[in-house]
Amino acid sequence: MVDRIDRNMGAEAMRAATGRSHVEWRDLLQAAGALEWSHRQIADWLVAEHAVDPWWSQGITVDFEQDRKGRLPGQQADGTFSVSQTRTVPGERLAALAAVRAEIESRYGASHGENLAAAQPVVRWRLGDGTRLAAAAQQPNRSGTPVNLTIERLSDAAAMEAAKDEIAAIFAAVAR
Structure with a gap:
């Protein structure tokens, strides 16, 4: 949780x-x-x-x-829920993001948007169930590039655990 x-x-x-x-x-x-x-x-x-x-x-x-006001952890201002995790991926910023992107595209298909020139390059997907997934590459450090994955627009708090598991599985596949 x-x-x-x-x-x-x-x-x-x-x-x-x-x-x-x-x-x-x-x-x-x-x-x-x-x-x-x-x-x-x-x-x-x-x-x-x-x-x-x-x-x-x-x-x-x-x-x-x-x-x-009774807002639950993970709940957004619009009432939906989101989860995110960040892991360091080997390589410079765009290469690390490309590795994560390839894994996500193998699961969900082509992205619907990207901004690779942003201060924090990002790629976004609309998932079939109305949720959205975003991958954003942060400033590289000595061991690689921290990449943040966020799944948002989850319908309820119960959906957060499965979304966290999916993010973990994506990062595990990238690490192999």
Whole structure:
């Protein structure tokens, strides 16, 4: 199962980056009326009113929604679910992405979109059940290129385990 964001976003890191704890942000947002706001309204408000870095504003918003609005771990703002995993694949950025792409195409066919010139090159597939899969290559490191696979638009939390297993199987096949 996917953990709540407050288990992945450490208390010390939160306070160092934003000046407040998880609980302090939750209380501030609730007092401001954020229970009635959309995800985007909350994140934008944090940036505009409290100068929170946009990346941290997303984390604070998800934490608030999980704690105070009943959002489940892995659940997106639209109510669907997603899972993602990152593994380092040998090779430079586009070569590593090509290796992962070849494995995914052997399973699902041709992609429906790509942006190989982006800061984080990405390839996307629409899967037959309405879900989507994306492979994105991050900045290479000494041992290769971290590639992130995300399956999104899952209908419910129960579908997350099978999606995580599928991602793991793709990475295992690439590693062989």
